[in-house]
Amino acid sequence: MTAPTTPLLVVDDLRTVFHTARGAVRAVDGVSFTVARGETLGLVGESGSGKSVLGRTVMGLIATGATTTVTGSVLLDGQDVHGLSRGRRRRLWGPEVAMVFQDPMTSLNPVKRVGTHLTETLRRHLDCSRAEARDRAVDLLRQVGIPEPARRLRQYPHELSGGMRQRVVIAIALACDPRLLIADEPTTALDVTVQQQILDLLGSLVEERSMAMVLVSHDLGAVAGRTDRVQVMYAGRTVESGRTRDVFAAPRHPYTEALLASIPQLDAPPHTVLRAIEGTPPDMARPPAGCRFAPRCAVRHDDCAGAMPALVPLSMPLSVGSPAASYDREVACHHPTTSAAFAAPGGPDGR
Amino acid sequence: MLAPDTRAAHPRRTLLLTGLPLLVAGLALAGWAFTTEVVVTIVRMLLLAAGVLAAIAGLGKVAHAVCGRAVDVVLWLGIGWLTFILGAAILAPWLPLGNHDDAVAGLTAPIFAQPGDGYLLGTNNYGLDVFSRAIHGARTSILVALLAVLIGTTVGGLVGMVSGFVRGTTDRLVGIVSNSLLAVPPLILLIALGTVLDPSVRSIAFALSLLTIPSMVRLARANTITVAEREFVLAARALGASRMRLLRREILPNVVLPVLSLAVVMISVLIVAEASLSFLGIGIQPPQPTWGNMIAEGQGGVMEEHPYIVVVPSVCLFLTVFSFNLLGEKAQARWDTRSAKL
Numbered sequence: 173m174t175a176p177t178t179p180l181l182v183v184d185d186l187r188t189v190f191h192t193a194r195g196a197v198r199a200v201d202g203v204s205f206t207v208a209r210g211e212t213l214g215l216v217g218e219s220g221s222g223k224s225v226l227g228r229t230v231m232g233l234i235a236t237g238a239t240t241t242v243t244g245s246v247l248l249d250g251q252d253v254h255g256l257s258r259g260r261r262r263r264l265w266g267p268e269v270a271m272v273f274q275d276p277m278t279s280l281n282p283v284k285r286v287g288t289h290l291t292e293t294l295r296r297h298l299d300c301s302r303a304e305a306r307d308r309a310v311d312l313l314r315q316v317g318i319p320e321p322a323r324r325l326r327q328y329p330h331e332l333s334g335g336m337r338q339r340v341v342i343a344i345a346l347a348c349d350p351r352l353l354i355a356d357e358p359t360t361a362l363d364v365t366v367q368q369q370i371l372d373l374l375g376s377l378v379e380e381r382s383m384a385m386v387l388v389s390h391d392l393g394a395v396a397g398r399t400d401r402v403q404v405m406y407a408g409r410t411v412e413s414g415r416t417r418d419v420f421a422a423p424r425h426p427y428t429e430a431l432l433a434s435i436p437q438l439d440a441p442p443h444t445v446l447r448a449i450e451g452t453p454p455d456m457a458r459p460p461a462g463c464r465f466a467p468r469c470a471v472r473h474d475d476c477a478g479a480m481p482a483l484v485p486l487s488m489p490l491s492v493g494s495p496a497a498s499y500d501r502e503v504a505c506h507h508p509t510t511s512a513a514f515a516a517p518g519g520p521d522g523r
Numbered sequence: 524m525l526a527p528d529t530r531a532a533h534p535r536r537t538l539l540l541t542g543l544p545l546l547v548a549g550l551a552l553a554g555w556a557f558t559t560e561v562v563v564t565i566v567r568m569l570l571l572a573a574g575v576l577a578a579i580a581g582l583g584k585v586a587h588a589v590c591g592r593a594v595d596v597v598l599w600l601g602i603g604w605l606t607f608i609l610g611a612a613i614l615a616p617w618l619p620l621g622n623h624d625d626a627v628a629g630l631t632a633p634i635f636a637q638p639g640d641g642y643l644l645g646t647n648n649y650g651l652d653v654f655s656r657a658i659h660g661a662r663t664s665i666l667v668a669l670l671a672v673l674i675g676t677t678v679g680g681l682v683g684m685v686s687g688f689v690r691g692t693t694d695r696l697v698g699i700v701s702n703s704l705l706a707v708p709p710l711i712l713l714i715a716l717g718t719v720l721d722p723s724v725r726s727i728a729f730a731l732s733l734l735t736i737p738s739m740v741r742l743a744r745a746n747t748i749t750v751a752e753r754e755f756v757l758a759a760r761a762l763g764a765s766r767m768r769l770l771r772r773e774i775l776p777n778v779v780l781p782v783l784s785l786a787v788v789m790i791s792v793l794i795v796a797e798a799s800l801s802f803l804g805i806g807i808q809p810p811q812p813t814w815g816n817m818i819a820e821g822q823g824g825v826m827e828e829h830p831y832i833v834v835v836p837s838v839c840l841f842l843t844v845f846s847f848n849l850l851g852e853k854a855q856a857r858w859d860t861r862s863a864k865l
Contacts, residue, residue, distance in 0.1 A: 233760065262764075262765065263763060264763075266762050270762065271758070271761045273758050278754040279754040279755050279758040280758075282777070284776065292772065296764070297763065341758070345762075
């Protein structure tokens with residue numbers, strides 16, 4: 173950790189296990205990371221890699237219950253989220269940590285006006301009058317780039333476009349000035365041109381408010397230019413983490429490498445066969461022994477199926493230009509790749 | 524805007540030209556069939572039905588021509604009937620109606636007077652005014668049904684919502700209780716309750732509400748479960764809303780419409796149930812009129828001699844139940860979340 177102060181979020185060996193009829197499903201299986209104040213972390217992985225469950229467990233929305241067991245610890249600004257009572261934890265949601273959901277079509281209540289969504293949250297947390305809440309709501313909508321905010325307040329979610337709705341969802345999440353924003357695939361349900369706008373909006377809001385953000389996404393392109401650090405997830409575990417620039421410039425885990433290689437290239441000649449990763453992620457009720465990526469790995473060795481590789485720090489930078497001291501990089505692979513042949517599209521420009 | 528007007532004008536005139544004669548002819552046929560003695564009863568009934576149907580079809584065409592678009596005349600006729608009967612029922616004490624329940628005063632009035640001679644719809648065996656009894660009967664029947672639906676919807680809706688939201692043991696217990704209520708044959712349950720409770724409006728309403736509670740619980744619970752799994756509930760939770768608040772502000776507004784549209788259908792079911800109870804003599808007791816005990820007056824050969832004694836309350840019952848059903852169906856088509864995906 174390079175930040176001078178204590179990190180805002182410390183997640184240590186977090187495990188989320190769902191007890192289902194088919195047995196225990198280990199959706200998150202020993203994940204650790206930290207997020208400094210004002211830092212943006214990208215959580216990347218394909219569908220079913222446990223990244224959404226991780227986001228919700230970090231927030232405490234998923235907690236130990238009748239069918240779920242959460243172990244490990246989540247320290248949000250020094251408070252153990254999973255050690256708090258339900259009521260205390262609820263008080264964190266809004267002012268400390270907020271979430272932007274994937275699909276703005278379903279994350280707004282169809283029978284409530286946009287204004288009601290906003291003012292209810294504001295009045296509950298900030299204890300202000302109806303008129304004050306309304307003014308703040310107009311202000312928030314303006315901040316997320318919604319034209320004619322006063323008129324929008326009176327509209328219902330179905331009267332807005334998808335991009336507008338996601339802006340509303342973001343405005344609601346920002347209502348109580350959270351210090352950490354968890355964006356759970358905020359652009360997946362939107363069309364491509366709007367995706368860009370929403371990501372830019374999130375980026376500028378994070379900067380303006382010096383808010384920390386965890387950006388959960390399966391879209392490497394979304395993560396590439398907008399995160400400080402990135403953590404690649406596979407089958408509930410971290411396979412590689414590091415500064416975005418370093419990871420994208422020189423992936424060390426075969427999975428990261430394969431993910432990067434499967435991004436369609438705009439400058440590729442027509443009819444180029446898209447590269448895909450063979451197979452599907454493992455069934456998390458019965459994960460394979462050893463390295464979980466081994467069955468799909470292109471550079472699999474014999475010992476890969478034997479023991480689970482631990483996440484170990486890499487000491488030596490591969491790419492020139494990164495000082496070794498700040499080379500905060502970990503990988504979980506018995507045979508890390510050394511080729512730096514793959515680079516992110518559009519240039520690996522970590523902010 | 525000339526072109527659509529000229530195009531619309533022609534069919535409009537045709538509609539009017541076919542609709543008006545159809546309406547008049549239908550009404551004339553129905554009126555003739557109702558009063559004539561020439562043909563046998565069964566043929567009269569068929570002609571009457573045909574006349575009414577023709578009149579409705581004609582009215583539909585006329586309304587289409589007048590409004591410029593297709594109108595659901597049956598629905599509007601139903602709404603019209605409900606407005607009339609509800610208005611009359613509410614205003615009954617202040618309307619200049621005949622004697623409806625004072626058997627002593629009825630001693631001086633003619634019994635079984637034919638409709639028309641001094642009494643709009645005739646008198647019954649106690650010399651009580653049948654028209655007045657039909658209106659006052661509406662008052663009782665509809666009041667009982669509305670009260671029962673109100674109790675059933677409130678209790679059933681709340682219990683269903685809570686059990687669908689909390690799940691777990693509460694849900695299982697509620698499921699056992701509501702399934703047991705559904706397993707008891709309704710008529711037997713009502714007869715059993717009728718022997719215990721005194722036959723007043725309040726206790727009949729309570730007994731009937733027991734019939735609506737289980738289906739309300741089921742509907743509210745099923746809707747709550749689907750709504751509770753939607754992302755906006757999670758989103759509200761992620762902003763620190765308490766469970767009470769989630770139920771009240773996120774789930775209730777989404778559950779209330781399907782529940783209310785079932786409630787409208789329930790009203791008609793309960794009007795029939797109340798009439799059945801009163802017909803069997805375990806509901807509201809005569810001389811206080813309800814449609815059920817008015818129909819029961821036709822037992823023992825009375826109906827053959829004086830058909831209007833049975834026809835008047837039966838037609839009222841039929842039209843009211845039919846109208847409430849139409850209204851309920853419309854409400855369900857419009858408000859049920861299953862058909863309106865958002």
